[in-house]
Amino acid sequence: STQSRSSAASDVYKRQLECLAWVSQGKSSTDIGSILGLSARTVDSYLEKAASKLGVRTRIEAVVVGVRRGLIDVN
DSSP: OHHHHHHHHHHHHHHHHHHHHHHHTTOOHHHHHHHHTOOHHHHHHHHHHHHHHTTOSSHHHHHHHHHHTTSSOOO
């Protein structure tokens, strides 16, 4: 159904933002993977997709944009 597809998409987006939040704390992809139970490759993929959605190229730029837009809480 469309609802479950959009819900799944929002879950993936939440995961991307969660990865970005960990990047903002100075964590590597390997660290984030260990914390979230994902492979470092999956974390990298989430971060690349998040950066793309935010219109930037790097994970650091994505963190900056995410914080400015209030998508990531750095406190």
